[in-house]
Amino acid sequence: MISFIKKPAERIRFLKFCTVGVFGAVVDFGVMNLLLQLTETSSKIASTISFIAAVISNFIWNHFWAYPDSRQKPLLRQLIQFSIVSVIGLGIRFFLFLTIENPIIQLSQKIVPATFVLSPLTVGHNITLVISIGIVLIWNFFGNRFWTYNDVK
Template sequence: MGTIGAVIDFGLFNALTQASAFFHQNAVWASVISFIAAVTSNFVWNRYWTYPDSRSKPLAQQGAQFLMVSIIGLLIRTPLFAFLEPILIRFFQAWWKWAILSPIIVAHNVALAIVIGVVMLWNFFANRYWTYNDV
């Protein structure tokens, strides 16, 4: 279900950053919003599809555990994204020569891919062995 979450994360992030002139949304906030949407989807899919046996645990307890893991994931992701974004923008502005995508779009998506990879590991192991430990 991580793939669905990543698609939601990248899709919403790009929609928000591309519409930033309208929404006045910067990339860090777009990353936070897209993360929240992705983990919400992941919780539903994990509870009802990936770990259906975990429904023996009360929804409120499991939801609270998943929320705590996700908040820690967000606390890892947000400063890491904020750190990587300007570095990658400068890098791609200097080296990116393809006219199809702007260096800023590429930098944003590379930064997002890195933070998704890091936080995906945290979320998977923490949720697998704590939130869904009854499976």
């Protein structure tokens, strides 16, 4: 794996993948926070919906920008493979939310001052999301690079 990232083309592809991921994270955070603020949706459901919105955005950007040379497979097949990798990532993310959300919220309630612009609950949700996104990013890159986009030399 380390030698793989040493290749200049793969480093550029990884950086593009990460850039797409940052944009996807903006979609993810935005949708999750809008749902939490404007509806009575639970954080787990809001996180799932926001993840799906980010996956759609990420597939489009990765297909046309990070992997423009991946055209040997039909688009629908790539979308299905990308979605399967993402659903596994969602499972990882959901498991993380179930296991670390409450401890992080409790920690936020102890650390975040009452005068802070965001509530401890909001801070806890977002820290949980940051941790989850970081871990799932690694899974998604390697899962997609070696399966979805394995037609790229």
